Amino acid sequence: MSEFSTPPRDGLGLAAVPRIALAAVRLQRGQTTVFDGLDLCLDQPRIGLIGHNGAGKTSLFRLLCGLEAPASGSVLFDGQDLHQAGRERMRWVGMMFQNPDDQIIFPTVEEELALGLQARGEAKRAAKAQARAFLAQRGLAHWAERAISSLSQGQRQMVCWLALLLAAPRCVLLDEPYASLDLPGQAQLADDIAAAPQQVIVSTHVLAHVRGYARVVWIDQGRVRADGPGEQVCAAYEAAVAAEVDARRAARHIYAG
Numbered sequence: 001m002s003e004f005s006t007p008p009r010d011g012l013g014l015a016a017v018p019r020i021a022l023a024a025v026r027l028q029r030g031q032t033t034v035f036d037g038l039d040l041c042l043d044q045p046r047i048g049l050i051g052h053n054g055a056g057k058t059s060l061f062r063l064l065c066g067l068e069a070p071a072s073g074s075v076l077f078d079g080q081d082l083h084q085a086g087r088e089r090m091r092w093v094g095m096m097f098q099n100p101d102d103q104i105i106f107p108t109v110e111e112e113l114a115l116g117l118q119a120r121g122e123a124k125r126a127a128k129a130q131a132r133a134f135l136a137q138r139g140l141a142h143w144a145e146r147a148i149s150s151l152s153q154g155q156r157q158m159v160c161w162l163a164l165l166l167a168a169p170r171c172v173l174l175d176e177p178y179a180s181l182d183l184p185g186q187a188q189l190a191d192d193i194a195a196a197p198q199q200v201i202v203s204t205h206v207l208a209h210v211r212g213y214a215r216v217v218w219i220d221q222g223r224v225r226a227d228g229p230g231e232q233v234c235a236a237y238e239a240a241v242a243a244e245v246d247a248r249r250a251a252r253h254i255y256a257g
């Protein structure tokens with residue numbers, strides 16, 4: 001197992017894992033029908049999501065955090081319609097975007113971190129104080145007043161992760177969360193994920209990050225192609241990719257020769 005694929009540790013007291021159920025979901029984005037009759041139940045503490053570019057991983061996340069609504073079908077969070085929920089939804093699901101610049105709103109780190117707390121009803125001053133205390137706990141007190149624009153891409157990604165940790169929704173969606181992080185940052189994030197009491201769903205192209213998970217879902221052209229233990233699903237995906245690459249090389253060889 002990779003050091004970046006740490007399963008949840010025993011005895012951490014995971015919060016009650018929500019049950020997110022998609023039934024017969026159809027999702028249209030522009031001219032593209034991304035999902036057409038998708039059924040999926042997400043009720044494990046850690047779930048990996050893998051698949052090719054354009055398979056539908058980000059679209060699934062956008063559906064789960066309410067940024068997209070299904071044209072038909074339902075998305076239920078513990079039996080309640082996710083798309084009918086108001087502000088309550090922010091306590092249910094939070095997402096870390098692939099690109100931190102799509103997520104960050106405020107000019108400084110402490111303001112960005114305070115946002116999730118304010119959304120939960122904290123007063124602005126108290127939220128900022130909590131954000132500062134949280135940064136200090138993690139040895140990052142000096143980040144509090146830093147301008148987001150002065151941070152590197154990886155540091156911005158870390159700010160997004162810290163904001164999610166602080167906001168503490170019951171389900172956390174991470175879209176390519178390791179992409180911009182250096183190796184220490186990746187190890188830190190893997191440890192944070194392992195320690196998080198929430199349900200965490202990680203979408204990634206780096207299979208080592210989810211191979212050790214008890215459940216990985218492989219999305220292929222908007223459909224679930226495989227769903228099971230990470231070792232098995234990642235191996236099946238790798239085999240399919242190897243076959244695709246071989247077929248492409250063989251076709252190129254025939255064409256060239």
Ligand SMILES: Nc1ncnc2c1ncn2[C@@H]1O[C@H](COP(=O)(O)OP(=O)(O)OP(=O)(O)O)[C@@H](O)[C@H]1O
Pocket residue numbers: 029030031032034051052053054055056057058059060
């Ligand atoms: N803003 C958009 N408008 C229209 N179609 C979109 C939009 N974003 C994505 N799509 C389409 O939706 C489908 C699923 O895309 P999605 O971004 O969910 O894939 P993905 O699995 O996350 O890919 P990647 O691994 O590249 O991030 C693709 O066919 C894509 O072209």
